[in-house]
Amino acid sequence: MDRFTGRTALITGASRGIGLAIAQRIVAEGGSVVITARKQDELNAAVAELGPNASAVAGHADDPDHRVAVFAHIAERHGHLDHLVNNAGINPAYGPLLSVDDEPARKIFEVNVLATLAWTREAVAAGLQRSVVNLASIAGLSAAPGIGLYGVSKGAVINLTIQLAHELAPALRVNAVAPAVVKTRFARALYEGNEEQAASVYTLGRLGEPDDVAGPVAFLLSDDAAWITGQTIVIDGGAMLHGIG
Numbered sequence: 001m002d003r004f005t006g007r008t009a010l011i012t013g014a015s016r017g018i019g020l021a022i023a024q025r026i027v028a029e030g031g032s033v034v035i036t037a038r039k040q041d042e043l044n045a046a047v048a049e050l051g052p053n054a055s056a057v058a059g060h061a062d063d064p065d066h067r068v069a070v071f072a073h074i075a076e077r078h079g080h081l082d083h084l085v086n087n088a089g090i091n092p093a094y095g096p097l098l099s100v101d102d103e104p105a106r107k108i109f110e111v112n113v114l115a116t117l118a119w120t121r122e123a124v125a126a127g128l129q130r131s132v133v134n135l136a137s138i139a140g141l142s143a144a145p146g147i148g149l150y151g152v153s154k155g156a157v158i159n160l161t162i163q164l165a166h167e168l169a170p171a172l173r174v175n176a177v178a179p180a181v182v183k184t185r186f187a188r189a190l191y192e193g194n195e196e197q198a199a200s201v202y203t204l205g206r207l208g209e210p211d212d213v214a215g216p217v218a219f220l221l222s223d224d225a226a227w228i229t230g231q232t233i234v235i236d237g238g239a240m241l242h243g244i245g
């Protein structure tokens with residue numbers, strides 16, 4: 001497939017994990033990618049792996065100056081932007097909701113929700129031409145013991161997707177994906193040392209891999225999804241069929 005030939009995609013938080021798999025998919029289908037993350041050395045390694053159609057800008061997703069630098073880079077290197085993937089997400093707070101302090105709570109919302117809105121706003125101002133995909137989570141659709149506030153933030157991402165899809169139509173499509181546990185550094189604590197047991201609740205018998213998410217994201221970004229907007233696709237190996245969130 002060649003769905004991204006001549007197109008440019010911005011993917012936040014893409015030096016590894018799901019974001020890097022999305023970047024690989026877009027490059028493999030003829031596109032160019034601009035990726036972000038906080039650590040320059042990991043970004044350099046990702047760009048080396050992705051090849052000449054990739055470039056990177058380091059910074060924090062919730063830093064307005066970083067976003068200005070990213071859009072300046074895109075204007076200079078590509079002159080246009082077709083797709084935005086709001087992938088950067090954090091979870092610095094574990095435990096019951098009532099035990100989470102204000103500061104980590106605020107940070108979760110700043111990165112997962114407000115930065116997603118800000119990247120979208122600034123991408124539109126920079127002339128974004130086609131589509132947005134936001135990374136939500138099944139934690140945003142069901143109870144998520146121990147990571148409840150993260151779930152609240154991802155629930156907000158799902159509703160943000162609906163509101164943005166409404167406001168930005170018909171010029172732009174905005175969708176989301178809601179994965180269950182995908183084997184990345186972010187989710188390691190949820191499966192390391194007990195992967196077999198963790199996988200046993202999944203109808204399809206295994207945890208997710210980054211590419212399991214990259215495929216549906218590429219679909220939603222592409223013209224194959226030309227009549228889909230405001231939707232959140234659950235990517236969970238069938239976990240929710242058992243009522244597992």
Ligand SMILES: NC(=O)c1ccc[n+]([C@@H]2O[C@H](COP(=O)([O-])OP(=O)(O)OC[C@H]3O[C@@H](n4cnc5c(N)ncnc54)[C@H](OP(=O)(O)O)[C@@H]3O)[C@@H](O)[C@H]2O)c1
Nearest residue numbers: 013015016017018037038039061089137181182184186187
């Ligand atoms: N893995 C799962 O099970 C799972 C399930 C559902 C949803 N998700 C969502 O999927 C997205 C990607 O997660 P992942 O599992 O691929 O994580 P990951 O493997 O840990 O990768 C996260 C990426 O984001 C970057 N990053 C982290 N915090 C950032 C920040 N504040 N600003 C800019 N970049 C930042 C990281 O690089 P630096 O550390 O250098 O910044 C890295 O490139 C997140 O939104 C997450 O909530 C993941």
